[in-house]
Amino acid sequence: MDEMRLKLIEGQIGLPRIGAVRQNATGLLPYAVVDEAEREIGVFSVFLSDLVLTDMSPLTVRSYGNDLLRWWRVLQLIGVPWDEAGRVEVEVLVGWMRSAVNPQRTKERGRKDIIRTSDVLQQPQTPFSTSNTSNRTRSTAVTSSQPATAA
Numbered sequence: 001m002d003e004m005r006l007k008l009i010e011g012q013i014g015l016p017r018i019g020a021v022r023q024n025a026t027g028l029l030p031y032a033v034v035d036e037a038e039r040e041i042g043v044f045s046v047f048l049s050d051l052v053l054t055d056m057s058p059l060t061v062r063s064y065g066n067d068l069l070r071w072w073r074v075l076q077l078i079g080v081p082w083d084e085a086g087r088v089e090v091e092v093l094v095g096w097m098r099s100a101v102n103p104q105r106t107k108e109r110g111r112k113d114i115i116r117t118s119d120v121l122q123q124p125q126t127p128f129s130t131s132n133t134s135n136r137t138r139s140t141a142v143t144s145s146q147p148a149t150a151a
Contacts, residue, residue, distance in 0.1 A: 004077065005078055005092050008074065008078070008092050009092055011096060011098075011099030011100040011101065015077060016073055016076060016077055018036040018072075018073060018076060019033065019035050019036055019041070019069050019072055020034055020038075020069070021033055021066050021069055022034050022038075028049055029048055029049060029052060030052070030062070031061050031062040032045055032065070033069050035072075041072065043082060044068045044072075047064075051064060071093060074089065074093045074096065
């Protein structure tokens, strides 16, 4: 395995910032994947058109476009043409996705006033308070064998 592929698998290098997913003002596609020269990548448009025809949300089309762009960037970096990619190239992509730093997963990102699920799960759990009179009253009323009296 060449050095570039190994570095990608280990997350030591990032993907080149070539190409983009652009909003498409004309035609069937709400979004299109374009190369570094802003030319639409035809094979991606065919696939995304199929999604549109199956009534997928425009945001789903954009998400798939971003996934295709990521794949395109991996192939460009390792120098493999789109129609020649195979299992080995998929392994490179999966390795990179598993090991690369994801800026959306860093602790610095996001609002500080939001309580995250992971924060809540790390706090010690406390049992319900037994001093709550409404709970005691309810449980007493349920367990009491005395008939209720009208006031």
